[in-house]
Structures are given as C-alpha cells and as structure tokens.
Amino acid sequence: MSTAALELADVHSGYGEAVVVREVALDIRPGEIFVLLGKNGMGKSTLLKTVMGFLPLLRGRVRMFDEDISGMQPHRIARKAVAYTPQEQALFQDLTVEDNLRLALRDDRMLKPGVDRIGAFFPFIPQRMKQRAGTLSGGEQKMLLVARALMTRPRLMLVDEISEGLQPSVIEKLASVFKAEREQSSTAILLIEQHVKFALAVADRYAVLKLGEIVDRGLVGAANAEQSITDHLAV
C-alpha cells in the first residue's frame, strides 16, 4: 500500500472535558478525494481542527505523509504542505486580495504564476487584486479561500464546507477544480460537506460522522452509496 497522505487512528477530541469526536479512523491516499458528511454539531469541523493542531488530541494518532504529527503545534503542521480552509473567518479582511494570496506563499516569485493558474478557475481574482478582501461578497470570499489554498501547491487539502453560500454554477466549477488538482498534482483532498450532490459528484470515498463517530463509509461509486448517506443523515 502506498503512503497515506493523512491517516487517523482512534482519534478522540473535544473542547475541555466534552469529548466531541470518538474513535475516528481514516486514511486518505495521495490523489484521492475523500468527503466527510454529517449533520451540523456532529464533530466534523472539530475533527479538522484537531488534525491541524488547534484542538488537543485526547487519544489516538494523526499521521501526515508517514510522519507522526500528533500533538504538534499548528504552525509546524501548516508547514507540511497541507492547506486548510476553515469555515469561518479565514481571510485577512483588511488586507487586499493580493496580500491575502501573497501571505500564503513562501516565495513571492510564485505569486505571478499562481495567480495566472487560479485566474483560469476564478476570473474575478486577477481583476480585483487591489480590493480589500473584506469588501468581497460572501461567495467571493469563499472562492478566494480556495484559490489561496491552491496557490500553495499543497499535497493535502482540508476543506471545511466550501460550497456553503456559493451559487450553483460556482459549485460545479469547484468540483472540476478539485478534480483537476487531484489529477495534475496527485493532491489528497479531504472535504467536509453538507451538500450531498456536490460531495458525491466530486469524491472517491465517503464517511458519515454522527455524534462524533463514523457510522457509515464506503465508495462513492457503490450502487447504494447515495441511499445509505441519505438514510444516515436523516435520522
């Protein structure tokens, strides 16, 4: 078996004394798109924050590209070629679009080719480099967030509910962006989603989180996948 981009074993996490995530085991391979579904409040975002080191790992191990990162500080994890796009407040509202993109880069020379590349996906970005990010609309901010993650050429992307607040045609575009990224760069992508159709259109495998535990998992291509997910989300 090839090296996993991200591997979780028996992960427990939570806030203070409240354990929100229990016994989560996952592995995501390079070039794979994995989607984690679940109702709100079930621990999806908590799990991502734990992987990124923002919340303490109460039990279990997290490995990234065969390196044990359990208990590592967020800024050190962030250097492992992983791009994390959180659900809330992830842009520097008072900085320009350009500076937001630039801050994610190690080397300023990567800005120009990076913008050219993401401009193909999101044409508004190169046109509005000098605009303050806080004055972009809610949906545009979401797109900028994905663009910034892609600019860093990550080997692993952790994406928290990116489809929220986006118009249908942009969601379709995102699906193709993620697929292209996976094919061209073998990037591993972990998506957290409530948008089942989008999730099924883009992912290879899925898991459903319920009350902090994985209650269903499988291949998206499987015949009963959609039914199984809908059932698990409904109850």
Next chain:
Amino acid sequence: MSSVPAAEVGVPAASKHRRRRSDLRLVLGFSAAALVLVAVGPYVLPDYLVNNLVRAFLYAVVALTVDILWGYTGVLTFGQSAFFGIGAYAAGLVFTHMGFSPAHAWLAFGAAILVSALVAVLVGWLSFYHGASPLYASVVSLVLPIAVTQLLYSGGTFTGSSSGLSGFASFDIEMNTWFWIAGAFLVLVTGAAWMFVRSDAGRVLVAIRENEPRCEYLGINVSRVKILLLVVMAVIAAMAGYAFAGVQMVVAPEYAGFVFGTELVIWVALGGRGTLIGPVIGTLLIDVSTAYLSGNLPFIWKLIIGLAFVVVIVALPQGIAPLVKRLFRGGGAVDPAKQAPALGIAREEPLAGLAGGGVHAISLHDVRKHFGSLVVLQGIDFQARRGELLSLVGPNGAGKTTLMRCISDGAERSGGTVLVNDHDIERKPPYDCVAFGVGRKFQNANTFDALTVAESLRIARTRLERPSVWTRAGVLELPEAALKVMQATGLDQKLGGEVRHLSHGQKQALELAMVLALEPSVLLLDEPTAGLTKPERMLIGQILVELTGKHGLCILLVEHDLDFVREISSRVIVLHQGRLVLDGTVTEVVESELVRTIYAGGGRIGGAAR
C-alpha cells in the same frame, strides 16, 4: 437556589407569574460578612492601616466603575479619575470658599453629582456616537483627565493651581467612623454591581462588548446604553472623590489626572478584569502595600509593582481573581449565571410584528450604492407586501447582501429611498429600522460568543421586554416561530451552553431564532440555512412559509439552493451586476434562460437539493 431543568419546552403562556432569579441571598451573605469585617476593623487594626484603608476603599469604588466599563462593556477608560477629581474638588471648593456647614456639605454633594453627570453626558456623547470606534472612546477618556487637570492648574487661587486646596474645614468625624462609612460604601457598591452585572440588563453590557453591530440590529441603542452607563459610573466615582476630600481635607490636581486614571486600569487588570471582586482586592493590596513600602523602598517600589504587573500578565492573564475563586470553590461550582431558564411561548396569537401594517412592507425607489468608483447597486426599484416570501437570487458578488444592508441601515445607501412599512428610513441607524419592523439575519453567523444560548435570546428580547437590572427572569418567553427553530435544530437542548461551543450551523440557527425573537414584520434573511442539513432546511422552510401565511410577515430571502427557493417562495427577483434584471413568479424566474446562463450552470450538481 433551585436548579431549573435545562428546558421545559412548550411551557404554556400561563406562566405569567414567572420565577425571577437573583443572587440576592448570596450577595446579602457576602455583604453581611464584609460589613462585619468593616465594623470590627478599626478595633483590631493599627491606626496607620485604618487611615490607609479608608483611602483604599474609596479608590476601590472607582476601580469598580472601571471594571464595569472595561471588564464588562469593553470600554477601556483612563478617565474615571477625572470624575473622582470632580467630586473631590466639589467638596474642596465649596468648603474652602464658603466654609463648612451641613447645608454646604449637601450643596457640595449635589454639585459633585450634577457636574460629574453633565460632564459624563458630554464625554459619552463625544465618545459613543453611532459608529465611533472603541479606540476613539479610549482616546477621549485619556483627554478628559488631562483637560480637567489643565483647568485646575489654570484656576489660580480659586482652585489652588498645582498645589491644590488644603486646610479647609470638613466633617467633624473620627477616622474610625470614616472607616465604617467608606467600608460600607464599598460593600454597597460591590454588592449592587454584583447584582447588576448578573442581571438580564448586565448581560446586555457583555453583549455590547461581544458584538456591537448585532446589538444594534436587535434594536438596542448601544450609544444610549453606553452614555447612561458612563453617567452612572461617573456619579459613583464622584461620590468616592467627595468622600475622599471630606476625609483627607486636601485635594490636588493629581487626583483628577490621567496617571491616576491609568493606575486604576492597572489595578483592575492585576485583580482580574470582569470579576468585580478582583479589582477590589487588587486595589486594596496595591494601594495599602504602596503606603507601607514606598517609604522604605522609594525607587525600587515602582519597579516591584511593574514586575508584579508583568508576572501577573504572563502567568495569570485573567488576573488574580480566578486564582482566589479556585481556592474558595475548588473550581467545581457551576456558575449560576450559566444556568439556563425554562423556555416558554410569549403569546399564542399571531405575531403582531413590531410595526406591521402599511401599504407596502418594503418599498425601494431608485436605490443606489457605490464604494468610491465601484458601483454595487443601481436603480433598484421594487415593492413587497405583507405575506410575501420574496427570494433574492443572483450570482456571487451581484450585490445581494449590500441590498439587505441598505434596507436595514439608513446610512448604507448612496442614493434613493427605502420605505419599511411605509416609514421612510431616511439616514436612520439600524436600531431605528428595527423599530419600523426590520429583522435582519446576517450572512455569516453573527452571535455573542461569550454568552449562553438562553442569554443570547434574552438579549434579542431586550427591545420588547425591558430587562431587570437586579434579577434574571426564570422563564425565557419566545414567539412560537423562534421556539420551533430551536426545536428543529436541537438548540433547545443547549440553552445553558456557551455559543462559542456551537457548530457553525447551530450558530446560524441561533441567529435566526434571535431575529425571530425580535418579532419583526419584515424579515431579511441572508442565507439562513447555510450550514444546515436538508431535513433541517426543510423544517426551517416550513416555518418561514408559516410566518408569511399565518402571521403576515414579509420575508426577503437570499438563497442559492434553487430547489429550496422553488418550494417556499411566492415571488423571485434576480440581481445581476447590481441591477434588478428579473421579477416574477417562481416558475418564470427559475426556468428562465437568464438564470440558467448567469447562475445555475449545467444543473447536474448545483441546482439539486442537498
């Protein structure tokens, strides 16, 4: 105190004799104990310490006012010393120039209160006008003591200039009695402050600290609350200053200066801001130890205080109060303020709405908005009636949120007129628009992180039910629609939980419930179901349909899920590049070629239900 079950959902409206809860017994107990200590103090303590404690008690009262302003409301102030100085000089000036008599003592007391209140109104008006930044208020608070001291310096023999006034006759009261007066004053103010910050009105202060815009959009006139609070705090500080002049028989410009004002802030920080008892302990400890040690260690003492400050900031960022609390309680006790009230239905009959009625619920004429040269909205014209559920769709960046903003805040638009329930909103701020009937749910969950779910909903009711300044209501009465949103999303089980621990979707639902708790007649909803699952979305959709059908609300809804829009809307308008390009029935708009091309894409993923 009886513990109330986390949620008794559906308690009938009959619970009019609602249980009010307060910490009265606890406060009375603590106060009685403190008063006993004050009573025996002069008999057991050395005279020098008694002298110093009298002064420290009065300083601690001022520190409390700083804590309420800064620790609870988030207004960092360096200016409370100015009010202390005003009170002190009221006594000093009257007694020096008119002589001491009981009548003059009352005159001076009245002057202390009146002048400090007037100055506070002026300063508050300058610091807290609509849209002023917190930094600006802090700068004004720094300027105030400087201005007051300059005034005192330039007063010549009248104010005694830099040497101040001394040797005036004052109350013929022994030091022991002063100890009792000052001690009782401190206990009284601490107890009252304790009751106040834990009351429903006190939580409004925290809500203002946490999220001022959200408060304004819940109809709270934040500027007025802050000015009122400043006036009360100024009067209390002036009373302490008055007593100070009475006991010390000396006043000097330093007591009104910004150095003293800054020291107060440091004492509060050392003791623990936002804890009340911390600032009191911090002030007493530092002021008394300074009196003892600064004589022996004239230069090193300041260094020691400075080091102590650094150590506390690094090791105990919350100040020393939490440490003390842990020693007493072992950390196990539940904060009673976090206990959740029971839920109840506000009234059974349909929502009256804040200001329903009128020909049109919303009426826009030629509304324009530009940021500099960037035109975001132009020539927006439309009307909506009561009972309409109007969906606003359009590509990301089309100007949908901006349009919502223009309807809920008169200062937002660059041109054109907006009428809500036939009232022209002119240039009025959000809380006035709320009074016309507007309730706005923001695009991103916009809530109060440090409050509990129940407290947040109570804040939303502030406009309709004047909150008590002493107690907390035992029953949280909400309109039926708000209750339903809570139940649909499981929030009714989390009433006592802090909002910061909610998931994104739950925060969205909470904000929706808060807006519904306002009982608006025009509801502006910016993606209200983002972050929720399909079953939850469907439930909320039903609630919205019911609000328009049964209660006659007008809802303007921004939504990207066209299936959801199709299911619940009565009419759809389309915004594209800042212009209204379509206005019609659901079928007309959703099936239109324009919407397909600019918005929906191929339709395989996007338009489909979640």
